[in-house]
Amino acid sequence: MKTTRVESDLLGELQVPVNAYYGVQTQRAINNFKISTSKLSDYPEFVKGLAVVKWAAAKTNFELNVLDEKIYKVIADVCQEILDGKLHDEFPVDMIQGGAGTSVNMNANEVIANRAIEILGFEKGDYTHCSPNDHVNLSQSTNDAYPTALKVAVFEMNKKVVAKLELLVKGFEAKAVEFENIIKMGRTQLQDAVPMTLGQEFGGFAFTLKKEIAALNQASQAFLEVNMGATAIGTGLNAVPGYADLCAKNMALLMKEPVTSAENLVEATSDTSGFVAYSGVLKKVAIKLSKICNDLRLLSSGPRTGLNEIQLPPMQPGSSIMPGKVNPVIPEVVNQVCFKVIGNDMTITMASEAAQLQLNVMEPVLAHTLMESMIWMENAMQTLVEKCVVGIKANVEHNKELVLGSIGIVTALNPYIGYKASTKIAKEALESGRGVYELVLEHNLLTKEKLDEILDPKHMLAPHTI
Template sequence: MSKQEIFKGTRREHDLLGYREVPATAYYGIHTLRALENFPISGDPISKYPELIVALVDIKEAAALTNRDLGLLDDARCQAIVEACKAIRTGQHAEQFAVDLIQGGAGTSTNMNANEVVCNKALELLGHQRGEYEVLHPNEHVNMSQSTNDVYPTALKVATYRSALRLLDQMSLLEASFERKATEFRTMLKVGRTQLQDAVPMTLGQEFATYAVMLNEDRQRLAEALPLISEINLGATAIGTGINAHPEYAVRVCQHLCSISGLPLHTAPYLIEATQDCGAFVQLSGVLKRIAVKLSKVCNDLRLLSSGPRSGFGEINLPPVQAGSSIMPGKVNPVIPEVVNQVAFEVIGNDMTITMAAEAGQLQLNAFEPVIAYSLFRSISHLTQACATLDEKCVRGITANPEHMREMLDRSIVLVTALNPYIGYANSTEVAREALETGRKVADIVLERGLLSAAALAEILRPEVLTAPRAPVALNQ
């Protein structure tokens, strides 16, 4: 680079289309510069997703070590690339990963952005100026034995695997909070409902235990999806034939990548299939959609159960986190469940995007993996934050109104179902009819008609009798 170019604050780089001036301070190069101009789409650069940056440099480091082992890359260049990757992995130069995550070219711009940043950082470590590619080249050395078509999907899998682990951890914390509430509310009787109509008695603890079980099931499904994400096509190069790669490269690079990433990765048995097939991403997205759907259902319940405070269900109280209205004094809204609902809607939409992008692949490559990456990262990230927010700002602070729940239960006709084995269906029907017409309590009508004694009613209406399978209790009338 000439003194004049340094003074102007640029360096001159060349590619297939010609020469361009790149900012002298930039670690990225001409390919990234063109991508910045070509893809002003989402406004979300790679730097917004640190897990993808780490995955990319993990791959570049693994490739350099493998190429050195195979005698294709000298020790000095290899060590410079490795040290550059380690520095970037700590967060250095993250802002240099600047291209928009949504891009044409099947991820080529992302791969070249990584190649250029790693290369220029390595050049700096070797004591050279950025852009001195005659010493170390982004394509010839950093991208040796690789193609975007095996680097990009592998990076996406490594990044989503790590992100999914964080989601699993957060779901576990939320599950534990629901379990604690289930224990706290275990003796509180209430009306169970189907189709928003009174059904049979249950405890609030049983209701909250259900939410914990639902989360546990979804955690298992997510864990089951991870082995699909751990199958990589690194070594496939352009279309899966492994052209321009050493015959031992695929096996060895996977071993290095496992060691660097700490993940249980394995090479796909048939690389041509693995290079074009996005089925693992569809599967993972489907599980994320399942989590979103069920989490949204739980939030619907929390909003209903806390509705009121005077004219709704009013069975639980969500912790107030902000004023609810600019016009109605004293109003507090269920804003935390509401925001989780909206995350769920987004994840469901992202799943459709991923489905269509996976379907749109043609022949030996799917060119639409960038939007799959964008959608997956957003779904996992937002679900993780939604679980954390729901846990910390809502579930942990929920309180119950047991007296109100018991009052609603006593005034409901649902108790007739519990009494049916003792007074018969015909009598139960008559008692229910009178309770509905008069608004009187079922127990009072039963006592008035002499169908059961007060002692018998007290025995039958114990929580453990009302809320679990049990043979009819023996009554001493």
């Protein structure tokens, strides 16, 4: 029984697995690009993005009378199958490749063509009935189809990233409410500052992340402007008049989003700054998230010789040599994800900068790196909220003791006894080990009643009239 079929291209003949829906150019990419462990099939949104592009292109070509209705309908049927999750294992090309994404584009063209041929009742590889180039890739080039499919993918993936970010924000907001009456000591430069509540601290975590939801959604809007119809360099060679605008409209119908054609197709074909801008926002989220995880590790440090203000859920034993040790493994792993995303942003920046003349040939590494960052962040945020944030507990009495024993509360006395006297009290308390409270009374700086009123921690949590 035959296990391969013979297909040919510019470079000659090549054996292709007989049951494969992909063809000769995909097989060459499989043979040539053994670089990463990531395949196109690992990114289903990208595969679906290709299906959206090919469906919209076929519909546009049919409506402009350059594609037969029978071939259009069978291409549309295959694209629907791909959108339904079928045939994804037929996209085996390495995500890192030369050729500006040509292998990805041809992988899609060949799979769609061969499945269409099969539906029409013929043998795979008989491209007289449906050609990867003449029919599926009609009025297109890799240089408009590939970046447009990537934009579709990232736009859809952003919805998942935002959903996980919203989940994390809600987790911190719930803790802010739970901890709203727990007094603790605020710190600046790792030194005692002034009192606050643990709820205020967690509310700050929630708010700083919440601001980035709008930023991510705003950045993703750039992906709704596409360069379909640009073909090779933006001049629209081999596309009929009206193709660009109509293809964008057909994409809008398929995606149910306001897709538009780029104002300048030459510029849009070489420009990848939208991906850089989105990666920049994602990097900002990573920076904020890493800072929060640093804080969680500091606040839970101890349990006997650290801050020990909160308890993180114990997830696993922390040492192969130290019995009883439990480490903050969830914040630690999220920190590492953030480092990766921050580093990936530099790769994306350099890949975008590498555009030359009318094309950016480095889009494959940009695509792989950006989608990797999005997936890692999505997983990290869900892990953090489910395995850490929801289970955080406060050490209430310990927090209160730290406030009452802190020299930092002397700051509240500045408006009443002056900065110089407050400094003197703070210095004496530090040197003697005695409390601020007793020293103020000993020096007759304030009455006990007034001092009790001023140093009530609850009165130091917000602005008030002196």
